[in-house]
Amino acid sequence: MTGQPTLNRRAVVQTLLRERGDLVVVAGLGATAWDVASVGDHPLDFPLWGAMGGAAMLGLGLALAQPARTVLVLTGDGEMLMGLGSLATIAAQRPRNLRVVVMDNQVYGETGRQPTHTALGTDLAAVALACGFPTARTLWEADGLEPLRTAVHQSDDLLFAVVKVAVTDEPMTLPPRDGAYLKHRLRGALLGPTALE
Numbered sequence: 001m002t003g004q005p006t007l008n009r010r011a012v013v014q015t016l017l018r019e020r021g022d023l024v025v026v027a028g029l030g031a032t033a034w035d036v037a038s039v040g041d042h043p044l045d046f047p048l049w050g051a052m053g054g055a056a057m058l059g060l061g062l063a064l065a066q067p068a069r070t071v072l073v074l075t076g077d078g079e080m081l082m083g084l085g086s087l088a089t090i091a092a093q094r095p096r097n098l099r100v101v102v103m104d105n106q107v108y109g110e111t112g113r114q115p116t117h118t119a120l121g122t123d124l125a126a127v128a129l130a131c132g133f134p135t136a137r138t139l140w141e142a143d144g145l146e147p148l149r150t151a152v153h154q155s156d157d158l159l160f161a162v163v164k165v166a167v168t169d170e171p172m173t174l175p176p177r178d179g180a181y182l183k184h185r186l187r188g189a190l191l192g193p194t195a196l197e
Helices: 009-016 033-039 054-066 078-080 085-093 123-133 140-152 179-192
Strands: 024-027 045-047 071-076 099-102 134-139 159-164
Touching: 009 033, 009 071, 009 099, 009 140, 024 033, 024 054, 033 045, 033 071, 033 099, 045 179, 054 071, 054 085, 054 099, 071 078, 078 099, 078 123, 085 099, 085 123, 099 123, 099 140, 123 134, 123 159, 134 140, 140 159
Parallel strands: 024 045, 024 071, 071 099, 099 159, 134 159
Antiparallel strands: none
16 A cells, blocks of 8 residues: 555554553654653653664664563654664564664654655565564555554564554654663663663
8 A cells, every 4th residue: 555644643542552561662763752752751761863874773682681671662663764774683683572663744844744665665564574574564544553462562573563653743742861860770670670780
C-alpha cells in the first residue's frame, strides 16, 4: 500500500507501551521522544536529545548488555535514514531481545517538514530484510498495531517494523533533558541502586 499515512503517532505509541512491564525504551530525538513522554515518564526510558541516527545503535548496545530484557527502539524515519548502516550491524549481531520500530511520517519534522526518502520510495522494511533482519513489516492500518504490540512484548527474535503515521501537530510533552540524570536513572533501573555507588 502507498499513499499518505493516516495513523496517529500518539495512539500508536500508547498501544505499543500499554502494559509495558520492564520493557526498556530508547526514544529517538524529537517527536518520538515526545510521544514516549506523553505516555508517562518511566525510569526505563532513555530519550535521545541529540545524536541523530544513534537510537538504533544505542538500543543494540543495551540489548547486548541486557540479554534478559526486551529493548524497544522507537525512532523516526529521518533518524533511521541517517543511521541506515546500523541495520546491517544489528542484523549481524542479531540480538533476540531487540525491537526497532520506526514512526514514519515521511517528513523531517524538526527542520520544516521536508520530504524524507521514504516519501520518495525508500522502503525501510525492505532495507532491514536485505540487511538480514528475520522479520520486518510496514503497517499502514490500525488493525496491525495490536499484533505488533504482541510481537514487541512476546517475540523471541529480532524484529523491525515501520508504522506509517500522519503528520500532526501534537502537544510537546518533553522528557527530562539532563543527560547525566537520564544515564544514572536508567543504570539504576537496570542494575539496582548499588550500581550508582
